[in-house]
């Protein structure tokens with residue numbers, strides 16, 4: 001099973017003897033199936049004409065998919081081979097007949113999808129048997145299924161489960177081709193095994209651990225050896241020493257974080273926008289109605305917000321996570337539904353969240369980091385949307401910097417003097433009510449929220465544990481980073497301050513964190529916009545380490 005591979009390269013044109021193909025098809029036909037309905041058929045295609053027609057269909061879908069990708073991904077995708085329709089002597093279409101077995105197929109009563117699942121099991125059998133025969137198999141799913149049914153002249157009631165390219169190969173790579181190309185990473189088994197209940201992750205024989213504890217164990221300081229190599233390389237690069245200023249610090253940080261010099265170029269990248277609502281909105285701390293949170297989420301998903309424009313410009317993916325929007329959001333491509341609760345409680349009258357809810361929101365952030373990194377992202381960016389969330393950020397910054405609420409409470413989306421005074425008073429009342437203990441970061445988040453702050457803290461911790469850089473956006477990210485640092489000080493190894501926002505609390509947070517922002521343009525929007533603008537700067541820092549010649553290699557004389 002470990003040696004089975006999806007193969008797209010290196011096929012030989014040799015024909016497949018009938019007895020070999022028969023053994024492979026027999027293996028497929030012994031697969032388990034719902035109600036023993038055996039819903040599969042196998043259409044063996046050898047004709048070059050048919051394969052050409054299928055190849056054309058697949059190429060059209062490939063182009064459509066490429067156009068749908070963010071630039072950072074599209075560059076990678078261009079290098080990938082996704083089919084071997086014309087290079088293989090045999091293509092096999094595996095179908096599922098949802099009507100086979102009659103109306104009362106045992107086990108398909110409530111789950112009609114069991115028919116195609118059964119055919120997929122036949123594919124796996126076929127794949128393993130082919131491997132044993134030295135045959136490579138490549139599964140192609142770049143088809144519009146109905147278009148395919150028509151082109152192949154299949155009966156209309158059939159579903160196409162798989163289109164397989166089969167032929168002899170000389171070798172089976174040890175790792176999936178997508179992994180070798182840096183497109184994806186293998187998820188560890190420990191991420192996906194739960195004992196008794198979802199979330200109690202453990203491998204058989206181990207103790208169930210919570211996700212936060214496991215994540216904290218993976219967070220390490222910057223690697224001294226790689227850091228040293230980076231500083232050394234900076235000195236040897238064909239430029240005056242220190243001439244790249246802050247970029248030299250960033251590239252050294254990236255080296256220490258990844259334990260590699262030069263460090264991986266942080267591309268592709270994804271901005272994770274966590275959305276949540278706030279009970280403190282009821283105190284009149286913003287001019288915007290609460291429903292704008294959900295409306296802006298719809299705008300992000302529709303591609304019409306500033307973050308979409310900036311992400312398009314810098315080639316990043318936009319990933320929107322509902323961690324606590326007050327209203328129900330319709331299921332939409334690009335939206336991760338991870339609602340912990342529908343908005344926080346008003347922190348001026350009681351705790352915003354329970355400790356349990358805080359931990360769940362942190363886990364949402366950790367899992368988002370895991371998913372994005374396993375999907376091949378090499379940089380994460382923070383983003384957030386939550387009407388009234390600068391009030392929460394101000395409280396968190398005040399707690400962790402010791403600054404008076406009046407110094408760190410800004411005007412957010414733009415409020416008048418009267419509302420600003422009320423906002424400061426609201427923060428002050430919250431601090432008096434909860435008497436927060438900065439040494440208890442979960443307690444602090446429980447008192448004030450917000451769900452998106454907790455999730456961003458989780459994203460930072462998750463990114464750090466996966467040795468992946470996280471570019472911070474504005475004041476909410478700064479506030480969340482202060483909380484994350486209180487949970488695990490070494491989290492800062494992964495953090496890069498993308499920009500400095502116009503919110504006064506952000507400056508206080510960055511000073512406390514000891515982070516220098518890369519972009520300073522009076523932005524105060526959120527949504528990850530400042531982090532997105534900083535992404536090319538971070539990428540340039542890493543690229544310089546890869547591409548700039550050294551004095552010795554370029555034959556350039558050094559300064560006396």
Ligand SMILES: Cc1cc2nc3c(=O)[nH]c(=O)nc-3n(C[C@H](O)[C@H](O)[C@H](O)COP(=O)(O)O)c2cc1C
Nearest residue numbers: 004005006008081082083139140141142176177178
């Ligand atoms: C349902 C399914 C559809 C797939 N479709 C494609 C495809 O269209 N093009 C492609 O290159 N690989 C395709 N693959 C192969 C996967 O990329 C491959 O299984 C994965 O990268 C893991 O590699 P491995 O099979 O070598 O372990 C598909 C695999 C499955 C299971």
